[in-house]
Amino acid sequence: MKPTVHDIARSAGVSLATVDRVLNGRPGVRHVTRERVEQAISSLGYVRDVAAANLAKGRTYSFAFVLPNYDNSFMIGIRDEVEAAISRSGAERTQIRIVEVPPFDAPALADALDRIAADMPDGVAFVAVEGDEVHAAVGRLKEVGIAVATLVSDLPGSERDHFAGIDNHAAGRTAANLLGRFAGGREGRIAVLAGSMLVRDHRERLEGFVAVMGESFPRLAVLPVMEARDDPSLAADVVSAVLQRYPDIIGLYSLGAGNRGIVHAVREIAPDARPLVVAHELTRTTRAALAEGLIDAVLNQDAGHEVRSAIRVLKGKADGLPVIAAQERIRIDIFLKDNMP
């Protein structure tokens, strides 16, 4: 039978109240007594029943998720997952609200963070945009004791507690590895399409990609990156243009969103002249394109994992617990047409 606080009290020869004081770090216990209790705890192998503790505490955590009001499938996926978390919030004693901000707008993001700080939630998660205002706003959040996590896109150097997202450098490397190997020994050019170089995750992916291409696949020449602001129609145009301009393009790496446009452009090309395509995020579009053979591989970050990890971390931070890094690492999933979930 699992030991309870009562067992500890009995075993240590103290009262329930004292056990409670030790367990919850409350003052008013002599050193020797505290040790006796701790001794009993470890010898009985007591572990706190978290469910019962939460029930007794009646504590609820309040969190805010700041998301760009941005309509690409991936962000919609993130929002869906946050909403799913909200619908589960009853069972998990969390109260989560979503705050929308314009995308790629550091002042607006900083502003939103400051407004949230006024409500004193237990934690805030946000998709970072780089900017001094944002750094400063994070500092203010931490100052008043609010836990802060970045989501999808990080803000290194800031005081955020945690980043819930993938290693984008590694993602870029992985993409290069796949494209390079799929290309076999062939020679040719590789086109890279990004959303915006102002976003850190895109920059990092590009860095990783270019690095591996240079190291391992010198016969593949990477063209200068094209930015299409994650806009499908713009992406379609840009891709069509570059494919026409350089007939020896044998691969395309789409490291941002707007894949609908890319798929559209690639479909226009004769099947045997189509480039290899590696894209990010498994969405309806990329899934269908994988199945159809228009995209060769998709790198994915699981939005659900990211959101749940962020919540878990914020909860832990709110209670002053350390993050278990291994548990919170978000994996870079590779999907081919045969292993789609």
Added chain:
Amino acid sequence: MKPTVHDIARSAGVSLATVDRVLNGRPGVRHVTRERVEQAISSLGYVRDVAAANLAKGRTYSFAFVLPNYDNSFMIGIRDEVEAAISRSGAERTQIRIVEVPPFDAPALADALDRIAADMPDGVAFVAVEGDEVHAAVGRLKEVGIAVATLVSDLPGSERDHFAGIDNHAAGRTAANLLGRFAGGREGRIAVLAGSMLVRDHRERLEGFVAVMGESFPRLAVLPVMEARDDPSLAADVVSAVLQRYPDIIGLYSLGAGNRGIVHAVREIAPDARPLVVAHELTRTTRAALAEGLIDAVLNQDAGHEVRSAIRVLKGKADGLPVIAAQERIRIDIFLKDNMP
């Protein structure tokens, strides 16, 4: 504020006892009253506080995991995960024990299952070996109301409630896809190394692999499968021999265990003559080989996910709940050297 049973009672104009009867499907409630209560439940958006319910029930689930006493890294990983679950068992109100059986031994497995049945646990998970005895034993378990899940290797056609493992057919297809694409347009032979064709998961992987090779990569000739009983030293010998015999082997698919031997054999070969290697399960060996470039890709099934999924399903089945298929699907992870976790 989250509604409680009290709120429902008040809102429906009935007593707590009646709400309780409705919630827990106990008899003694008139149809109209039951409807009034259900109406209140849905209009208030009541959701049962599972933590409090479990606390009140004080129910503990008892499960048995039957694992082959087999020392390959993957099985050790599975065992570690079960043990991790055992160490968490206090918090999760489960009591789990591990039963070891000799590998690939259907009578012994059936025997173990029967012995377990005598203790009447709530559920049993086991790594299936094919055999009529096993089918019969599963039937007996189900007959007395014990939930049954297969782990890693399935037993289709039996009365098991659930299979916690990957789609091995898809895994084989994925391996073929990777190997075929990595080979570029080259021509040559592909060697396949399995543990034993008597194990269902190995057979299925092979089928999927051969199918895709035939469909999509007709220039790659798949050699007859070699069986090395997941034994590293045997595997090393077999691989060395076949590589010597067929100098035009450009790829190797290791669909079972014993990868240590394969890595050893491949390392002996001159770097530029080494075949492409795709193997299963991310272990210390395969991880190091990936990093070193001796293995090109590793397909992995997450042992932790599988074990936790099995426990979740057994718990659900013990309570008569249906399985949420999407949630319990185990993914086929692809790891290259750049996206290793």
Added chain:
DNA sequence: CAGTTTTTGAGGTACGTAAATCAGAAAATC
């Protein structure tokens, strides 16, 4: 309508922990 059965209400106890109060004991201080 009396008797029976079914339905409902009221209330309590329990699960394991948190948190509070208050009184008394022990230790430290002067």
Added chain:
DNA sequence: GATTTTCTGATTTACGTACCTCAAAAACTG
């Protein structure tokens, strides 16, 4: 040794649900 301060014990209430008992009310029987 008296006083203050610091500890400790005993006890209670609460969290939200499950499950039990007993009695009363309502609905059916014949």
